[in-house]
Amino acid sequence: MDLHPISTPPTPEEVAAVNAVLGVDCAPDEPSGLRDAEARRHLLLPVLHALQARVGWVSPGGLGEACRRLLVPPAEAYGVASFYSLFATSPRPQTVVHVCEDVACALGGAEALCAAAEARLGPAGTPRDGAMWVRSPCLGLCERAPAAMVTKAGETPLTASWGNATVDELVAAARAGAGPERAEAAPAIPGVSLRLLRRVGVVDPGSLGAYRAAGGYEALRRAMEMGPNAVIREVTESKLMGRGGAAFPTGRKWQAVASQPVRPHWLVCNADESEPGTFKDRVLMEGDPFRLVEAMTIAAFAAACERGILYVRGEYPLATARLKHAISQAEAHGFLGADILGRGFSFHLELRQGAGAYICGEETALFASIEGFRGEPRSKPPFPVEVGLFGKPTLINNVETLCNVPDIVLNGGAAFAKVGTAQSTGTRLFCLSGHVSRPGIYEVASGTTLRALIELAGGVANGRALRAILLGGAAGTFVGPDDLDVPLTFEDTRRIGATLGSGVVVLFDDTASLLPHLQRIAGFFRDESCGQCVPCRVGTVRQEELLARISNRRPHGDVSREQALFADLSQCMKDASICGLGQTASSAIESAMKRFPDLWEGA
Amino acid sequence: MIRAVTLTVDGQSIEVPEGATLLDAATALGIDTPTLCWAANLTPVNVCRMCVVELEGARTLVPSCARKAEEGMVIHTDTPRVRTSRRMVLELLQSSVDTSTAPDLLAYAKRYGAEPARFGPHGPPANANERDAHHPGHHHVPAGAEAATVHQPRKVDNELYIRDYGKCITCYKCVEACGTDAQNTFAIAVAGRGFEARISTEYNVGLPDSACVYCGNCINVCPTGALMFKSEADLRDAGKWDEAKQTTTRTICPYCGVGCTLELTVQDNRIVRVMSPPEVSVTNGNLCIKGRFGVTYVSEGGG
Numbered sequence: 001m002d003l004h005p006i007s008t009p010p011t012p013e014e015v016a017a018v019n020a021v022l023g024v025d026c027a028p029d030e031p032s033g034l035r036d037a038e039a040r041r042h043l044l045l046p047v048l049h050a051l052q053a054r055v056g057w058v059s060p061g062g063l064g065e066a067c068r069r070l071l072v073p074p075a076e077a078y079g080v081a082s083f084y085s086l087f088a089t090s091p092r093p094q095t096v097v098h099v100c101e102d103v104a105c106a107l108g109g110a111e112a113l114c115a116a117a118e119a120r121l122g123p124a125g126t127p128r129d130g131a132m133w134v135r136s137p138c139l140g141l142c143e144r145a146p147a148a149m150v151t152k153a154g155e156t157p158l159t160a161s162w163g164n165a166t167v168d169e170l171v172a173a174a175r176a177g178a179g180p181e182r183a184e185a186a187p188a189i190p191g192v193s194l195r196l197l198r199r200v201g202v203v204d205p206g207s208l209g210a211y212r213a214a215g216g217y218e219a220l221r222r223a224m225e226m227g228p229n230a231v232i233r234e235v236t237e238s239k240l241m242g243r244g245g246a247a248f249p250t251g252r253k254w255q256a257v258a259s260q261p262v263r264p265h266w267l268v269c270n271a272d273e274s275e276p277g278t279f280k281d282r283v284l285m286e287g288d289p290f291r292l293v294e295a296m297t298i299a300a301f302a303a304a305c306e307r308g309i310l311y312v313r314g315e316y317p318l319a320t321a322r323l324k325h326a327i328s329q330a331e332a333h334g335f336l337g338a339d340i341l342g343r344g345f346s347f348h349l350e351l352r353q354g355a356g357a358y359i360c361g362e363e364t365a366l367f368a369s370i371e372g373f374r375g376e377p378r379s380k381p382p383f384p385v386e387v388g389l390f391g392k393p394t395l396i397n398n399v400e401t402l403c404n405v406p407d408i409v410l411n412g413g414a415a416f417a418k419v420g421t422a423q424s425t426g427t428r429l430f431c432l433s434g435h436v437s438r439p440g441i442y443e444v445a446s447g448t449t450l451r452a453l454i455e456l457a458g459g460v461a462n463g464r465a466l467r468a469i470l471l472g473g474a475a476g477t478f479v480g481p482d483d484l485d486v487p488l489t490f491e492d493t494r495r496i497g498a499t500l501g502s503g504v505v506v507l508f509d510d511t512a513s514l515l516p517h518l519q520r521i522a523g524f525f526r527d528e529s530c531g532q533c534v535p536c537r538v539g540t541v542r543q544e545e546l547l548a549r550i551s552n553r554r555p556h557g558d559v560s561r562e563q564a565l566f567a568d569l570s571q572c573m574k575d576a577s578i579c580g581l582g583q584t585a586s587s588a589i590e591s592a593m594k595r596f597p598d599l600w601e602g603a
Numbered sequence: 604m605i606r607a608v609t610l611t612v613d614g615q616s617i618e619v620p621e622g623a624t625l626l627d628a629a630t631a632l633g634i635d636t637p638t639l640c641w642a643a644n645l646t647p648v649n650v651c652r653m654c655v656v657e658l659e660g661a662r663t664l665v666p667s668c669a670r671k672a673e674e675g676m677v678i679h680t681d682t683p684r685v686r687t688s689r690r691m692v693l694e695l696l697q698s699s700v701d702t703s704t705a706p707d708l709l710a711y712a713k714r715y716g717a718e719p720a721r722f723g724p725h726g727p728p729a730n731a732n733e734r735d736a737h738h739p740g741h742h743h744v745p746a747g748a749e750a751a752t753v754h755q756p757r758k759v760d761n762e763l764y765i766r767d768y769g770k771c772i773t774c775y776k777c778v779e780a781c782g783t784d785a786q787n788t789f790a791i792a793v794a795g796r797g798f799e800a801r802i803s804t805e806y807n808v809g810l811p812d813s814a815c816v817y818c819g820n821c822i823n824v825c826p827t828g829a830l831m832f833k834s835e836a837d838l839r840d841a842g843k844w845d846e847a848k849q850t851t852t853r854t855i856c857p858y859c860g861v862g863c864t865l866e867l868t869v870q871d872n873r874i875v876r877v878m879s880p881p882e883v884s885v886t887n888g889n890l891c892i893k894g895r896f897g898v899t900y901v902s903e904g905g906g
Contacts (some may be wrong), residue, residue: 004790004814006805019664061804070781073789073814074805082794083802089806124742137740254675356740357796374793379649379669520746527740531773531793531800533650535688538695541751541798542722548747556723565721572691575684577665 006064006074013526014062017054021046022069029119037071044070044372048081049314049353056153057088072372074193078446078518083374083530085137086151086314086356093127095177097170098136098315099148102276102524103470103506103517104433105138121174129173132398137358138276139315142433142506143440149315152177159317185536195405195419195427197443200287205322205372211290217335218574219406222296224343226409232258235405237413239425243280244270244361244398245475246580247490251413253395256385257303260393267300267308267347268370268389268396271323272354272361274313275473276524278503280429282401283441285312285319288403289326295402297336298409300347303395307348313354313367317466324351358528362579363388363396365530377579378531400429400503420446424489434506435464444488451484453505464509468592472501474521475584477591478514497591515551515599518589522547536582539573543586553602563600566593610676625667625678626654626740632681637689637711639826640774641668644887645784648775652692653711656680664688686715693717698725698750699798701770704828704839710773723747728754728769735807737799751798757836760809763817763896765836766802770829773800777821777830785889790814791821819895823878823888832876834899835868845870853880861885863894873902 011020019025022043044066051062058081067074082089099117102112103447114124114135122128124135141147144163152158160179162169169180203212211217223231237250246571269292272283296308310327311439312320327349330336338346352370359365360375367389369375388394404426408416416503417425424446430453433439436456444453450469460466466481477498479486486492493500508514522544531537546566553564570586577583593599606621612628619628624647624761629636649666653695656667659677667678693712697719701724702708711717723871726749734755745751757767773793781791790813794803814858822830838844850868856863864883868876877895881888 002788004788007812063805073792075789075792075794075803075814078803078805079792079794083739083796085738090736090738097672125738134741174780258613333843359796374796379666381671523742523744526797527742529797531795531797533652533845534692534695534772535652537773537798537800538699539691542695542698545722545747545750548745552747556721556750561721568691570685570686572695576655576688577663578649578652 003073005068006060008060008064009176010061010065013054014051014065018047018065018069021050025069040070041072041372042370044072044077046078048087051088053153053157056094057092080374084355093131095174096151097174099133099135100139100147101135102138104142104277105146106517106520107434110146113146113167114180116423117170120167120171127164131169134481140273140279140282142279142431150179161317165292170542193346194443195407196429200283205287205289206325207332208290216290217294219409220294220297223301223409224341228258228302231409234408234413238405238408238416242398243400253385254303257393257395262393264307264392265305266304266389266392266394267296267305268394269296269310269399269402270364270366271310271312271394271399274358275359275502277431277433277473277506278502279439280503282316282319284399285323289322291403291406292399293326293330296349297347298405299395299402300379305395306346308349309370310349310351311354311370312351314356320353324392327351357579359530362581376530379578410466421489423491428503430503430505432505435509436507437461437462447487448490449451449485449487460507460509467510467512468508470506470588472499473504473587474524476501476504476588477596478588514592514596518592519547520550521588529581535573535576536544540585543569550600550602559600608672608674610672612678613680619672623672625656625670625672628672629644629667629680636667639670639708639772640776642776642824644881645776651774655685655688657682657685690715690717694719695774696903698722699752700772701754703828704770706804707826721852722751725752726750731756733797734801735803738794761811762824762874763833764819765831765833767829768801770827771802772827774826776824777802780820780824785820786818788814788816817892817896820889834875838875851873858893863890865894874899877889
């Protein structure tokens, strides 16, 4: 490989930012081979983060320095940098205020907040006095809508997010480059039996000692006594299914990785929670970070993974800080690293941050992102259990899925399966937001009805009537008041043509006009499509245009023509897209248009 | 030893070697499967989704170019589902891209009855470099009356070839040819994302400032004429490109001892384009700058 360097030199700040990740460059021009380059490519994303955080954008000089150090072709590195919305490849103000406009925030006044922001700070995306504000996809603070986030570049870079945001706070954040001081909101509301949430809000998330005093790390000790096979047996017996949306049997996945002869095995925790309306994983990571670290260690032990990566979305600053702290504490006390608990098992865990790309929650896109490539999904098969991160067998699980593991190890799979239904076992976290009295995370037994869950949250806000519920997320489905008795299980929701997805339950009362929300969902998928395959890249654009025509009551021809067009679009996206993003990009919209046919008339 | 795999394609049983794709199996049976992003000399990227087929037991259609044949698979290549997706892929492309110089795509559009006008008239073209400056994750909410396109002015920054990205279907072929599949130059990559995903050099610098070595292997694989010899583009602009007056001649490159096959397009006794047939095993369709652009001297005259 004969790299053509970028001629713009880096600034001293950019060199320092790159060095902070890669170490000081003492032998700059020493030739190294392609193999070296491949081995270091995964450091590209951390280096881009460092450049963005230090100077506020990824400049040609900074990118050139990264490419020189990592032996990455500049065009490829630019392709990666320009893929993520939290990176800028042209100059930007040091301070950027992000205002969430997705479904829960839209129901919580985001449009009014954006209008006020425009009046005070100028149009979105316009620099003014060293700052600017932009609209943002879901920030995962849906229980405190509307949400905002501020990023400030510089010597001491900062990312902070907060809920119940006011325009005064946005203006202050733009001026100060910092978020408001807030007492932490109660992250979760007590439900039936608090398995997953029992330490959240109760035990100090920054203290390993407090975690251990509350029963932490007993499960890891037990797992090591049981041995890997017995741990997998219990997980299989628990019938735990993935909580990220795909609902794959966890035990089967673990067994598949454990039995792979190829080494090393990787463990990846998918903490790229970005599905609009979803914030359960954030609550677990912020409120009980050691539990996730312990769960990952158990998973690594069971599936013989030597190394693990915890991939957290870039919009979760508090969760990131707490997990980093938890990992360093666990390392310092022999719960991570070499010879854990003196039993000869080694597991190295590293945290990686996403940079603003919903698609990276798709498992193969997440691997590509970690590896330093564009977050583009690839075809399956082969599946990650065989060919995953760096082409090796990889166990990838969602945060909530993993957090169930310590209890399964301690109490046995059978005890776990006693809660819930025969097929959908255990408890589940649901993210209630929108027009609901008490938005928040609720943990209920699988099989609890939608009605009971909503009653637990105090019902529809202000005693109004219910119009619709978005179940499962932007990639989920709209259901109506007559679906309230559906038990919240994989099988029962499937029966009514819906999905639990990532546990999203967004309520719309009878004042809500659905079309603007459908348009925003369409706009979200258009923004978040990776652009690789035609059905999704162009289909999401055409879907949004179609909804705009319906909403403006200016259809091409009569409405039946638009209906036929939508049916074709939806079928092609479902059938021919590479990954789940395109395959589900029309699902919520299709379900709403079907349930409320008057929407076709622009109602 | 390579094992054999038996599968059924459109009711016919066929045996293929392990590792063969569904496309290989269909082709062996004489089934003409449409492809845009696939080429025999490139790694399958399966992004155009033109070649999708129905696999019994699968939830979605599968890309035949990349999906490996497995024992007992039952495939259907011409069901209503398959035809709908193929027609939609073509409509989506034709409604957003200038496909006027994409002969294969136009033929497929006819075969599948694509009606791209269903999405409305084409929206206005972007200004020069506007799409290249797009920040990912943001877009203006559309009115929907017009269909958004990738139309934009072409990039002309050298005397050898032009880049007309208003004709680009983002099939990744040029990126692959520039990268590990042929040239290992890495002058271009896909940048941005979503509808604003585009082929780009770093920071959209011109080719003379990029790593480009003008091998033109990207032109050789481009299925839409987005990458074109400047000599061809100039003739087309002048209304003088006339395929009826053209002849194609195969010869061997005179420059070095490798012996690459050149395929010369000649019009009015001038070489207007140099391609290389991918099926010739010497270089699988690849050339260097000399073979690609260094033979027009024969008609330059003088000395």
